Amino acid sequence: xxxxxxxxxxxxxVSVDHMMQxxxxxxxxxxxxxxxxxxxxxFRRWNLFDKTPRVASHSEEGVIELMPTSDGxxxxxxxxxxxxxxxxxxxxxxxxxxxxxxxGNGYPVLLSEMTVLTALRTAATSAMVARHLAPKGSDTMAMxxxxxxxxxxxxxxxxxxGLKSVRLFDIDAAATEKAARNLAGMGLEVVKCRxxxxxxxxxQIITTCTADKQYATILSDNMVGxxxxxxxxxxxxxxxxxxxxxxxxxxSIFVEYPEQTRIEGEIQQLDPDHAVTExxxxxxxxxxxxxxxxxxxxxDSVGFAIEDFSALRYxxxxxxxxxxxRDLDLLADPDDxxxxxxxxxxxxxxxx
Amino acid sequence: xxxxxxxxxxxxxVSVDHMMQxxxxxxxxxxxxxxxxxxxxxFRRWNLFDKTPRVASHSEEGVIELMPTSDGxxxxxxxxxxxxxxxxxxxxxxxxxxxxxxxGNGYPVLLSEMTVLTALRTAATSAMVARHLAPKGSDTMAMxxxxxxxxxxxxxxxxxxGLKSVRLFDIDAAATEKAARNLAGMGLEVVKCRxxxxxxxxxQIITTCTADKQYATILSDNMVGxxxxxxxxxxxxxxxxxxxxxxxxxxSIFVEYPEQTRIEGEIQQLDPDHAVTExxxxxxxxxxxxxxxxxxxxxDSVGFAIEDFSALRYxxxxxxxxxxxRDLDLLADPDDxxxxxxxxxxxxxxxx
Numbered sequence: 001x002x003x004x005x006x007x008x009x010x011x012x013x014v015s016v017d018h019m020m021q022x023x024x025x026x027x028x029x030x031x032x033x034x035x036x037x038x039x040x041x042x043f044r045r046w047n048l049f050d051k052t053p054r055v056a057s058h059s060e061e062g063v064i065e066l067m068p069t070s071d072g073x074x075x076x077x078x079x080x081x082x083x084x085x086x087x088x089x090x091x092x093x094x095x096x097x098x099x100x101x102x103x104g105n106g107y108p109v110l111l112s113e114m115t116v117l118t119a120l121r122t123a124a125t126s127a128m129v130a131r132h133l134a135p136k137g138s139d140t141m142a143m144x145x146x147x148x149x150x151x152x153x154x155x156x157x158x159x160x161x162g163l164k165s166v167r168l169f170d171i172d173a174a175a176t177e178k179a180a181r182n183l184a185g186m187g188l189e190v191v192k193c194r195x196x197x198x199x200x201x202x203x204q205i206i207t208t209c210t211a212d213k214q215y216a217t218i219l220s221d222n223m224v225g226x227x228x229x230x231x232x233x234x235x236x237x238x239x240x241x242x243x244x245x246x247x248x249x250x251x252s253i254f255v256e257y258p259e260q261t262r263i264e265g266e267i268q269q270l271d272p273d274h275a276v277t278e279x280x281x282x283x284x285x286x287x288x289x290x291x292x293x294x295x296x297x298x299x300d301s302v303g304f305a306i307e308d309f310s311a312l313r314y315x316x317x318x319x320x321x322x323x324x325x326r327d328l329d330l331l332a333d334p335d336d337x338x339x340x341x342x343x344x345x346x347x348x349x350x351x352x
Numbered sequence: 353x354x355x356x357x358x359x360x361x362x363x364x365x366v367s368v369d370h371m372m373q374x375x376x377x378x379x380x381x382x383x384x385x386x387x388x389x390x391x392x393x394x395f396r397r398w399n400l401f402d403k404t405p406r407v408a409s410h411s412e413e414g415v416i417e418l419m420p421t422s423d424g425x426x427x428x429x430x431x432x433x434x435x436x437x438x439x440x441x442x443x444x445x446x447x448x449x450x451x452x453x454x455x456g457n458g459y460p461v462l463l464s465e466m467t468v469l470t471a472l473r474t475a476a477t478s479a480m481v482a483r484h485l486a487p488k489g490s491d492t493m494a495m496x497x498x499x500x501x502x503x504x505x506x507x508x509x510x511x512x513x514g515l516k517s518v519r520l521f522d523i524d525a526a527a528t529e530k531a532a533r534n535l536a537g538m539g540l541e542v543v544k545c546r547x548x549x550x551x552x553x554x555x556q557i558i559t560t561c562t563a564d565k566q567y568a569t570i571l572s573d574n575m576v577g578x579x580x581x582x583x584x585x586x587x588x589x590x591x592x593x594x595x596x597x598x599x600x601x602x603x604s605i606f607v608e609y610p611e612q613t614r615i616e617g618e619i620q621q622l623d624p625d626h627a628v629t630e631x632x633x634x635x636x637x638x639x640x641x642x643x644x645x646x647x648x649x650x651x652d653s654v655g656f657a658i659e660d661f662s663a664l665r666y667x668x669x670x671x672x673x674x675x676x677x678r679d680l681d682l683l684a685d686p687d688d689x690x691x692x693x694x695x696x697x698x699x700x701x702x703x704x
Binding site: 008009013015016017018020021023024028050052055057059061062063064066068070072075077079081082083086087089090091092093095097099101103104105106107108113115116119146147148150151152175178179181182328329330331332333334336337338339340341342343344345347348349 | 360361365367368369370372373375376380402404407409411413414415416418420422424427429431433434435438439441442443444445447449451453455456457458459460465467468471498499500502503504527530531533534680681682683684685686688689690691692693694695696697699700701
């Protein structure tokens with residue numbers, strides 16, 4: 001005899017397939033804008049959050065991390081791995097899933113894939129920050145690195161900043177072709193460029209998101225003029241950076257969480273006391289954002305647990321009434337909490 | 353159009369219902385013995401493990417914890433909450449689920465409920481330790497506290513130590529009745545007792561597992577004679593203990609992981625430098641276990657991540673070829689890892 005668990009025992013689960021269907025149901029640009037709204041709302045209440053550092057398990061091949069956080073009412077964590085050699089084996093270098101739970105009783109309320117969702121939230125975060133820091137009227141972006149994140153970045157900048165033209169460059173021309181193909185017909189002018197320099201012509205926003213190079217110099221100092229916003233995504237773990245240090249010295253640097261960015265971001269190349277601005281303080285009116293047209297603003301983005309939390313909140317609030325999740329029997333929920341054994345016995349095939 | 357994910361994208365998932373069916377399929381005593389074997393094997397290679405302390409998020413109502421560990425090839429973590437007031441709301445005070453992943457590529461290989469599984473692994477750990485520390489020929493156990501863990505403890509001691517008689521006591525007679533009813537016909541003599549003292553008559557093993565009392569004294573010094581093994585399960589978080597300190601001073605104390613037990617176990621009542629033996633060292637032949645018939649051995653058990661890891665390994669190894677799991681589409685797995693966006697586009701309802 002199989003006994004159906006009570007309603008409390010079920011956790012809504014969003015699979016990869018359901019996530020992709022949800023994106024199309026909502027519309028990708030609308031979803032990027034919605035995610036940005038949730039992320040901005042959580043940045044504005046930054047001090048409420050329990051900002052536990054991520055818990056990493058390192059091996060020769062890569063790292064597996066748990067990124068927990070809580071706003072006091074809802075708890076969330078993301079499982080994420082980083083294995084650079086996976087690509088050669090036809091696997092994703094990064095996969096992820098996440099969970100939200102009720103702080104009051106500890107019961108999970110959402111389990112979701114987060115490989116697709118992380119791509120969306122990363123782009124939404126970049127565009128949310130660019131909306132506040134990029135020069136007024138920015139309509140052209142250099143997209144350096146045409147990997148898995150490039151299309152998401154382009155569409156998020158279109159949805160939130162009003163981007164009209166994206167100038168793609170990748171050292172692998174096939175990657176540039178792939179991104180251009182994917183972005184065709186999405187309402188953006190797409191220009192395929194043969195060099196990073198070419199991609200930067202006329203661009204007010206420069207996004208760097210290249211693959212796992214050690215201390216690469218994707219942007220050298222002489223390439224970057226004044227009055228631009230640099231959105232640096234690719235420098236996101238120890239030993240991995242993309243910008244020449246001289247650029248950092250000319251820039252006003254904005255970060256998510258300095259404790260983490262100083263280890264993982266572009267600023268690992270700088271002195272530990274080099275001044276940076278926590279971006280949430282700009283939103284809260286506690287620190288200036290862009291103060292002049294000539295200024296170079298730099299968002300040194302490494303990805304932070306609160307962004308994942310916001311993204312999971314968005315999913316939780318948008319799956320209700322849709323077919324894009326199913327209930328998972330993840331929690332034991334006996335009628336009498338002291339009688340777990342009785343529940344087990346009653347589940348015996350012969351009713352035993 | 354919905355595109356079926358590749359095989360790599362699927363993670364086997366064991367629901368509560370499947371776990372219960374698996375227990376009946378294997379047989380509860382055989383499963384307890386099998387779990388004990390896996391746990392003992394992992395205790396014997398204790399030094400291999402990455403013993404990250406658990407990551408706790410505390411609130412007024414309770415705690416949510418992540419317990420990660422790794423043996424260098426396999427990574428595992430458990431999500432577990434502890435919310436003492438949940439019982440009043442008809443909820444479990446503790447629910448849990450866990451995951452195993454491949455360290456080499458970071459891909460999860462098992463997601464499983466762990467509320468039922470934790471009950472089994474806790475009992476299996478107790479019995480595995482008692483098999484090594486309890487007096488030879490132990491056949492009678494006092495089971496003080498007839499809550500959710502009591503039946504599992506009794507059956508594990510039967511399966512691993514050869515227990516013949518269990519003497520149940522709980523301050524709530526209804527709980528004693530429940531446990532006696534559940535254990536009827538399972539091959540154990542079950543004696544319902546009206547006091548803790550009565551339950552201890554003739555018992556070589558004393559198991560304490562009572563509910564969430566602050567610094568309770570379930571066992572006072574004069575109640576405990578020589579030549580017994582005490583299996584103390586209930587003292588498992590700061591402020592929660594069950595034994596009078598004088599008993600601890602008369603006992604040889606064995607623990608899982610001192611760093612954790614000194615905070616959570618019975619020994620939080622003792623000086624931080626009070627001598628205790630890590631139980632794995634007994635298995636490894638590095639430390640003595642029971643050295644005389646008169647000795648009081650005490651296993652101050654708080655539950656450790658490696659036991660969960662062993663239990664998840666057992667499940668992973670025993671679901672193959674059964675119907676007691678299903679594949680979960682938890683991971684994005686595009687044909688071209690750089691083309692996550694293309695995968696998303698191809699999943700559009702109109703094939704877009």
